[in-house]
Amino acid sequence: MTPNAATLDAPTLDAATLDAATLDAATPDPPNNYLHSTLLRLATAGSVDDGKSTLVGRLLHDSKSVLADQLDALERVSRDRGLAHADLALLTDGLRAEREQGITIDVAYRYFATADRSFILADCPGHVQYTRNTVTGTSTADAVVLLVDARKGVLEQTRRHLAVTALLRVPHVVVAVNKMDLVGFDEDIYTQVAADLAVVASELGLPDLRTVPVSALEGDNIVDRSARTDWYEGPTLLEVLEALPVADNPGDEEFRFPVQLTLRPQGAARDAAHREYRGYAGQIASGVVRVGDPVVVLPSGRATTIAGIDTADGQLDLAFAPRSVTLRLVDDIDLARGDLIAAAASAPEPTRDLVATVCWLSHTPLSKHSRLLLKHTTCTTAAIISAVDGVLDLDAVRIVAAQDLGLNDIGQLRIHTADPIAAEPYARHRRTGAFLLIDPQSGQTVAAGMIGNPLRKDSETATDSLAGNGDHA
């Protein structure tokens, strides 16, 4: 590209004035790196007034993910409201009701990128329907960014956020100890909060919790290092997020493949060579698959072998989660949507009776629903709740007796299903251990379910009051 600044008028693009080499050095997201760029999914958590929207706005702003027209709009609106500085929270509050009420209502998804990594950030509101939104936002997250007010330290609310994070089995937690500017960037205060958090993490069995002292409002240690925390030698928040491993290594997981649909084009094949084609399309839920691998099809239990791994771009010898592929099998067996293809050596036992932890998401309590639909991977079946074992006390992190579940309750249920499902403990299989409960009349999603008790630590035995036959594997 030739620099050609003389002809530029608004609206224009800065790129016209820069050459590619300058850009690679100057932009946070050089275009040529994309073949090796990875994707990390984040969710935020925090109480009201912890400054979460400000932190997200700061991350977007300081990583140069906010563009000029968005900043102009932000400054204009902030001025109209009589604010001295641009209110970064306005970047994330997208609905009119949110702006009018100055609160965040719904999970909002934000995107930003650095040289080697793209981020999807689910910004979860702190108060309205807190549990419902946080469970939604964290269900897909590789890491949770939790805010703690340095002045207040670890509150009951913080413990609750961390309990939900542990329940959803999010691999990493990064705690931004915020508002350090309001405690004079005091090292002792930060050290105490970090120590308290470590204790909670250990109690909850969180595998990886890191802390960073920040001021979201003033930008300390978010993207750029703060000169006001010279006692802190660790990474900034963005540096932590850039270095986190992306999800689990599929090489360490058991292969699971829920079948979405059978591809059998016959006469309609786009190429005559595929008239006899029969493949099973899906997204690998966990693990690695190779041509020649022995597998079992569930719930039938038929054993067979992988004959081919196909994509529209050609055949693969090997594929791993979360890639979408189409599998061909050596044997001609009856197989349909809802079936699971699993590694022969580790296949789960299909069952019609589950013990599960559910988060109730509906305003109508559980007791008003006699029959539900249960959606597990690509399989939807009728379900009845055979017993309510109790409700989770998030403060004490234990199950207490209860007869019913209401909005935002997390409870332990026994569920009986019409068809057998390839149930697996959520603690080990985030994809094939999760399910939805759906009201067949309204069609609403009423609960998010996790098979077994994800909060139970591995060291505890099957006699634990929370264990059930979902934990058999």
Place this chain on the structure above:
Amino acid sequence: MNKGRELAEHEDLKEAEAEFAAGRLVLDHLDTLESESIHIFREVGAEFERPVLLFSGGKDSVVMLHLAAKAFWPAPIPFPCLHVDTGHNFPEVLAYRDRAVAEKGVRLEVAKVQDYIDDGRLSERTDGTRNPLQTQPLLDAIADHRFDAVFGGGRRDEEKARAKERIFSLRDEFGAWDPRNQRPELWNLYNGRHRPGEHVRVFPLSNWTELDVWRYIARESIDLPELYYAHQREVFERDGMLLAVGQVSQPQESETVVTKQVRYRTVGDMSCTGAVESDALTVHDVVIEVAATRITERGATRADDRLSEAAMEDRKKEGYF
């Protein structure tokens, strides 16, 4: 013409084997996004009776069509395309649209805003913009064809209201979006249950950014309408935007027509879609330009989205894309 050939070929197999040998198994971010989108297409293909894909020839809908073909390969795409034609389209985009659906062997339905204006069901707005007029023909086409799932190319990075949109978004018989009462969306378990008369809008590109779309177009060598690349065009400036001189966008006396080298970041109603000055002749140039740009694509090119802070939210509530 393939603009992306100059870019590195993607060698899945070699890369995967090398990563496996090195003990690292991580999909790169475009593969991750592609796999997520293919999963969404297949869920809809399996669970809905009558899906349809909104196809305008714009880059996001082109990427959707490309992903749909991959999702069902070697079977054909199992649903038709629908274009809501404002009557204010760029002629080269319409020609591209017809060529693209023919290549993929997909049926195209067209709902024309002009028909509604001709018989009086809709009247022309005073500002001449037809984007908001697309809602009624869209909803009528959905009802007439009894479409139960409608794929749209909306991305959450486009606009603040879209950032709150679900991937599966339920619409009532009026096509209305109720942002305060959306179904929670957990893991990759999509709930597409709907009652007669209701339909589900499905957004397979929800998690893609403008830059991701361009990188993918480059990687996959996807053909696009030529106006996405820099070319000479007669334009005039209005409300800070460069509008093309055409049948529906005539300059007023005070507006001077000049020939500039421009390209389009979005394509839509000619009367309100602005061009940007650009030297980006190839897809690689565009990737670099988008990576460096300091203005959002809607801010730069869509007059109708500048109407108010909640312009998009209001239109979506009424059933807009």
